[in-house]
Amino acid sequence: MLTTLDHTIREKIIHSLEEARRTNQSVIVSAVKEVDAINPLHFYTSGESLSLGERFFWSTPKENYTLVGLGNELVLENNNQSYERFQKIETQWKQITKTVISHERLIGTGPLLFGGFSFDPLKEKGPLWNSFSEAKFVLPTRMLTVKDNRTFLTINKLISPNDQLEVCVKHFEKYTEQLNVIPFHIDCEKGNEFASIELKTAEWVEAVQQATEDIRANEIDKVVLAREVHLEFTNNINSYEVIGRLQLEQPTSFVFCFENGLQQFLGATPERLVKKEENQVLSTCLAGSINRGSTSYEDKYYGEQLLSDDKNLHEHYIVVKMIKEALESCCYDLNVPANPQVLKTKNIQHLYTPVRGFAKEGHSLLSMVARLHPTPALGGYPKEKALEKIRALEPMHRGWYAAPIGWFDHEDNGEFVVAIRSGLVEKNRAALFAGCGIVKDSQPESEYLETKMKLKPMLSALGGKEYDGC
């Protein structure tokens, strides 16, 4: 059960304790309070002392909407190898939030889960991703929400039947009174030096060559192949510095960070998978790429070239077709523009088609995530064949790269992106990932250059300077 009552916290807790004892089931109590403006990155950093290893950061393009979580009040995870991994998370969350006594609240405040999924549970994890589950979501103990220049603090507590009233009350008092957020300045110029770099370029180029041959032999229409770059730095990597630089340098992307013990999985992705607010649904098709120009004239020229390039249009339309098919069965009034637009990020331009609709009764956000993942922008087409090809050809373990990451609440509002332009960081090491949609006209050399562009945002955010060697 869950309560977001408009009483004092003490009354809420008494009520929830009674409910927990009556039903013999834990109850989430969630207190939401509007507070003076706090810099989300300062809030994230303030969690280093109490919640290291249990933090998350999420901000939408142009920082319209930011969520920062500190501490895991509840963890839902599973290693299910089928589509059930999506469903299991939803079922457990529904069970715990079954009886909702909820008052008016702003979406994005109050009790919600943040987390993600692995790309392919059927591929073994590999050493890098060993501690990541196939699905893991957390209810934060403390969460900051910044939306429309307003700042909210949510404090959650899982109350079990045996809990003591005063201990529970203290939990809320402690976290509301002692915010301990100390402002500091992030030096975006200050760099971290690359000490060593490991690439597996030749193997990847070979895999792309093989994939194009398979596509030309009509085995498959499209497959996305990714490569990884391993970097070692002279100093430990500070996740808040990386997040800060990503926000500054990639204002048109979603910036995310999920801390899993000693590791942080973070990045700045331009690609939304699906967003649901009440019954409004928005998905985006993003595939097909070209570099930015060095002058505005050149930049515009490249953008126009992209809009009329057959190879990129083919790569893009495969995604549009699949997303349309996937959402048709669970949405009504689906709106799919006939032609793509260009979406520009700092380092790259993409073909972009937004898809809007309204969720039919009984179709949840996670059911849409399960249906969409992986879209042909990350997997290929047809889906199952593409996954088999990736397992066979790709010289890496994807872990959570290119998979859905995001949040959802007990009223089924939420948003998921695909975790590309990302990296897995631990101490002074980082593994970065970038992939390309391979179609019949793909050239391994130009696909390789495309992955270089896609690695730039993370390279720059990690090192604090442009780096061209990957």
Ligand SMILES: C=C(O[C@H]1C=CC=C(C(=O)O)[C@@H]1O)C(=O)O
């Ligand atoms: C798989 C990635 O990008 C996808 C998203 C946009 C454009 C893509 C492309 O043009 O190949 C990819 O499908 C990545 O950045 O690792």
Ligand SMILES: [Mg+2]
């Ligand atoms: Mg491409």
